[in-house]
Amino acid sequence: MKPHKHPEHTDNIWLALEIGNSRLHWALFVSETLYSVWDTDHLPESVIQQLAACQTLNDLLEKIFPSHQRTNEQEGYGDNSLPLFASLPPLLVASVVPSQTAIWQSYPNISVITLDQIPLKGVYPTLGIDRALALWGAGKIWGFPILVIDAGTALTFTAADANECLVGGAILPGLGLQFATLGQQTGQLPLVEMQNFLSLPIRFALNTTAAIQSGVIYTILAGIKDFIEAWWQLFPNGKIAIKGGDGTLLINYLQALYPEIADSLIVEQNLIFWGMREITKLL
Numbered sequence: 001m002k003p004h005k006h007p008e009h010t011d012n013i014w015l016a017l018e019i020g021n022s023r024l025h026w027a028l029f030v031s032e033t034l035y036s037v038w039d040t041d042h043l044p045e046s047v048i049q050q051l052a053a054c055q056t057l058n059d060l061l062e063k064i065f066p067s068h069q070r071t072n073e074q075e076g077y078g079d080n081s082l083p084l085f086a087s088l089p090p091l092l093v094a095s096v097v098p099s100q101t102a103i104w105q106s107y108p109n110i111s112v113i114t115l116d117q118i119p120l121k122g123v124y125p126t127l128g129i130d131r132a133l134a135l136w137g138a139g140k141i142w143g144f145p146i147l148v149i150d151a152g153t154a155l156t157f158t159a160a161d162a163n164e165c166l167v168g169g170a171i172l173p174g175l176g177l178q179f180a181t182l183g184q185q186t187g188q189l190p191l192v193e194m195q196n197f198l199s200l201p202i203r204f205a206l207n208t209t210a211a212i213q214s215g216v217i218y219t220i221l222a223g224i225k226d227f228i229e230a231w232w233q234l235f236p237n238g239k240i241a242i243k244g245g246d247g248t249l250l251i252n253y254l255q256a257l258y259p260e261i262a263d264s265l266i267v268e269q270n271l272i273f274w275g276m277r278e279i280t281k282l283l
């Protein structure tokens with residue numbers, strides 16, 4: 001979904017911020033309607049401290065997502081006639097980076113979601129809030145039982161049964177982290193850039209870069225397939241949703257390698273925002 005024209009009123013506007021390990025994921029809501037989504041880098045503390053002084057939605061958005069960083073598709077905040085705020089719009093935060101959560105506390109109208117606010121049963125205390133929210137959002141929209149695969153900085157599997165109770169899951173290094181670790185922690189392996197990945201790599205590679213690509217990609221895809229098959233053993237009609245920065249790439253590879261699995265996946269990048277919207281209904 002692309003950010004588009006500003007809303008007509010600033011009443012009922014709220015911002016959702018998911019603080020991930022690699023970057024920030026933003027959504028602008030008007031009541032229960034998701035208006036636009038965008039990603040930014042983590043913001044410096046000095047910028048966050050300036051937000052309290054913003055007078056208009058435009059000022060605020062310009063600070064958190066400067067127009068020079070936007071693509072053509074993301075134009076549309078450039079209207080200076082936006083109304084003044086009575087107060088800054090509420091900011092609902094879900095964070096898996098405590099140091100980042102801390103520097104957002106200077107925002108006047110902030111609420112930070114905690115695990116006890118999510119009605120998911122059977123959670124353990126250190127479960128990531130992003131995993132819980134994505135699972136809750138997915139389950140509320142598509143129904144339980146459901147398995148969520150998040151291909152972010154970490155790749156996670158998180159599942160709940162028909163009673164909306166956590167079944168459990170798994171955590172492994174995501175695609176980017178796997179390439180980065182090999183590049184950084186070895187004497188002669190290059191850092192493989194993911195930019196130009198399109199089709200499946202060669203399986204039995206004859207150069208170092210291709211060998212790393214093959215190793216990382218085919219084992220991640222085999223791992224995803226194995227988790228999905230184990231999920232269907234437990235819940236033959238269980239649903240599966242996938243999200244995350246590497247989600248689209250992985251879906252394309254799955255489509256080529258295991259089309260019947262790829263066809264059964266629900267691809268939805270905004271699961272965490274849907275989870276956050278559900279939580280606002282309970283606040």
Ligand SMILES: Nc1ncnc2c1ncn2[C@@H]1O[C@H](COP(=O)(O)OP(=O)(O)OP(=O)(O)O)[C@@H](O)[C@H]1O
Pocket residue numbers: 018019020021022023024096130150151152153154174175176177194244245246
């Ligand atoms: N513009 C981008 N900036 C950073 N990572 C990107 C970008 N586009 C795709 N990616 C991929 O997204 C992955 C990170 O995913 P994502 O942004 O979902 O993670 P995150 O910020 O840690 O969020 P979460 O904590 O929710 O997983 C990286 O492995 C990277 O390959």
Ligand SMILES: CC(C)(CO)[C@@H](O)C(=O)NCCC(=O)O
Pocket residue numbers: 021096126127128129130131152154156171
């Ligand atoms: C696994 C990540 C890093 C994924 O973003 C996050 O959900 C997290 O820090 N979780 C805490 C550990 C857990 O979920 O068991």
Ligand SMILES: [K+]
Pocket residue numbers: none
């Ligand atoms: K850590």
